[in-house]
Amino acid sequence: MSKTSPPKIPSDALTGSVRNFQEVRGSDVIGRVQPFFDWQDLRRQHNLWSYSKATNTAPTAHSEATSDSGVTTSGVNFASQDYLSLSSHDAVKEAAKAAIDEFGVHSAGSGALLGNTRYSLQLEQVISDFLGCEHTVLYPTGWSAGFGVVQGLIRPNDHVLMDILTHSCLQEGAKAATKNIHFHGHLNINRARQKLEKIRAKDTKNAIMVITESQFSMHADTPDLRGLQDVCRAYDATLVIDVAHDLGCIGDTGHGQLGLQNMLGEADLIIGSFSKSFASNGGFVATRSQAVKEYLKYYSATQTFSNAMSPVQAAIVLKAFEIIKSEEGAALRRKLMDNILYLRAELEKARLEVTGVPCAVVPVNIGTEGSARIAARRLAELAAIVNLVEYPAVPKGNARFRLQVMAAHSKDDIDQLVKLMVTAVNEAEVLYRPHRERLATATVKAAKLKGVAA
DSSP states (O other): OOTTSOOOOOGGGTSOOGGGGTSOOSSOTTGGGHHHHHHHHHHHHTTOOOOSOEESSOSSSEEEEEOTTSOEEEEEEOOSOOTTOOTTOHHHHHHHHHHHHHHOSOOOSBTTTTOOOHHHHHHHHHHHHHHTOSEEEEESSHHHHHHHHHHHHOOTTSEEEEETTOOHHHHHHHHHHOSOEEEEOTTOHHHHHHHHHHHHHHOSSSOEEEEEESSBTTTTBOOOHHHHHHHHHHTTOEEEEEOTTTTTTSSTTSOHHHHHTTOTTTSSEEEEESTTTSSSSOEEEEESOHHHHHHHHHHOHHHHTSBOOOHHHHHHHHHHHHHHTSHHHHHHHHHHHHHHHHHHHHHHHTTOEEOSSSSSEEEEEEESHHHHHHHHHHHHHTTEEOOEEOTTSSOTTOEEEEEEOOTTOOHHHHHHHHHHHHHHHHHHHHHHHHHHHHHHHHHHHHHHHHHHHO
8 A cells, every 4th residue: 555545444443333233232340341442442542432532631632642552642622621721720729729738639528518618608609699699519529410300309109301411410310200201302492392292191290300511512502591481380380400511601790601591590400510711620410499409419329428528629610600701701611602602603604514503512513433533543643632423422314513612712713623624524434435335335335135125
């Protein structure tokens, strides 16, 4: 093979998904996961496994990351979740250091026992005030907050209705709580109403929890929150809104879609994460009911039986809130939105498919998983750090790059990324074309054989 010939890629490395290996059979718990590793490792050997990257430097606008296969990329970073660029903010780092000096680094207990500190109690009050709720419960992660609010409040005879794209933590919480799980089409309030009407026609005694997100991170779109709340009230259902991706970073005041849709203080239950805009792990559930707060503290397993947020994490989030509520925070949000709008405009100008509404997540649809895997590999070679998302996290045949914008990105960073994406996507299409043609031929042959057999 000549030096200019494209490397030969096994078709198995360009097809399949993690969904193929989710259901495993056999008595050997360890041995039956080998097929997944074999498929994953084939992708790894060809630098087509784009997950489990590790940063070697701070997750700033420019960073260095090493892939799961040991390949290092140093360049523009649109893969980290640090929307307001607070993780390296001097005041935030100083707050962390001060908390370490005062409390050490560990909460050393669950919130139900001795894990809380004055920082965490103060943070609960700050969140309650910011959201127009009276009460907040902290969790060690955003995932545990989402899982815990469903598992803690829903019982086996109750019902959960959620948007089909609702986050994993909420879906897993529902599975742990009840078999009565219902889904409605993405952002489809009319379908949600029909589902609620059908449930209530059969069951007027048990609870219904309706779950949505204020900003869906894979599609970058948002529901009509007030419309959904009105529907819930009509059918005696409780609405849970996950604000992980827009709280703090979207809107003039940082209240995200809750503020933009005039829903502050009106949602039944609000859950959120600190890992996107607040420079820390951790999450929360906010409510207007003290009874709900106290109940979750002792019946929500991920709160009761997990170590509480560390004093360092709580101090970091407190400082982040202080910045977010200040003029500096407003300036950071304006800069972030300028970057978002500029990136979306430049991607569209380059004829790349962008979806959703302007927010810190900018999805760029590529399509076929195989072509997207090659493009992801090429982007790493060209010194761009991005995240590839594929089925089942998004629909099959709709693989995409989930670009995550920071306030600290410059226009030069964005220009460079768009240029590299165009190069990577075009080169990937050329490399993937023979595989696409072979797959098409195989599909036609299979269809003909099926017709003959019939």
